[in-house]
Amino acid sequence: MLTRQPGTVGRSQAVGPGGDPAQVDVVVDFVASNPALMILLVFLLGFVFFAYLFIRRTMTGLRDGYDEGYRGK
DSSP: OOOOOTTOOSOOSOOOTTOOOOHHHHHHHHHHHOHHHHHHHHHHHHHHHHHHHHHHHHHHHHHHHHHHHHHTO
16 A cells, blocks of 8 residues: 655546656646645636737727728728
């Protein structure tokens, strides 16, 4: 039976002698032990994506308005 060390959440295999755990194990352990941080990061990423799309839509609408005004429509 494998003994779990403090801070390890889902690792089921022991780390080989002289080898570090795979990066995937480290990421999975970090995400599993910090769900609130992950929710915050997803929220921030969504906000940045929304802000980019909002500004892009505003600028393209502004450009279309100037073009229509210049043509005299």
